[in-house]
Amino acid sequence: MKQLLAFRVNGDSVEVAVKPDATLLSVLRDDLRLTGTKEGCGAGDCGTCTVLLDGEPVNACLLLALESEGREVETIEGLVDHPIQRAFIAHGAIQCGFCTPGAVMSAKALVDRNPHPTREEAAQAMAGNLCRCTGYQKILDAVVGWDQAPDVPERDDHVVVGRRVPRIDAPELVSGRAVFTDDISFPGMLYGKILTSPHAHARILRLDTSKAEALEGVKAVLTAADVPETFYGVS
Secondary structure (H helix, E strand, O other): OOEEEEEOOOOOEEEEEOOOEEEEHHHHHHHOOOOOOOOOOOOOOOOHHHHHHHHEEOOOOOOEEEHOOOEEEEHHHOOOOOOOOOOOHHHHOOOOOOHHHHHHHHHHHHHOOOOOOOOHHHHHOOOOOOOOOOOOOHHHHHHHHHHHOOOOOOOOOOOOOOOOOOOHHHHHHHHOOOOOOHOOOOOOOOOOOOOOOOOOOOOOOOOOOHHOOOOOOOOOOOOHHHHHOOOOOOO
């Protein structure tokens, strides 16, 4: 049975009915459609889903939504042209950008309580935010120099050689407005799940999908027989 959750999100009072086991991340993304907060590992290891709860960084994938009752949640959508965001752009601390919203929120929590962090303090504060692209150095440059980031010139795509130019999609990535595949939602959308053999290198001789097709909500079961000209997989 769902319970009513009343809390504040980015300064606005919000009430939403949630399941007792719903995470804060699922409520933010699925119920409130605040998809700037990303789901990475779903286990509290990567920091991609970092939001601020009463000003402190938390992994939204681990926190039950009901634990935020009566409290203040701040997501990447709550930041508008914050100096931290400008610093991430200026220092080139963004590449694919999937982890950027979580990193920005952790950085904001740090500078809110310590406006002039050392590089060591910044590294410690950002240790819970994993990034596969940047090598971390530019992220630390942005955090340490957040209040004195150099101005980034406006893009001129006809004059780029020898000039520092920002990523063309940097503003969207640093603000959480960039849309990744998992952020897409539309009425009637179906979800697929890949099922593989539990036995390594098994040769599948026969598949009986009748029980799966009879399950409530299942619209179709696709097998290799449905794509006879495809002889490889990309899962």
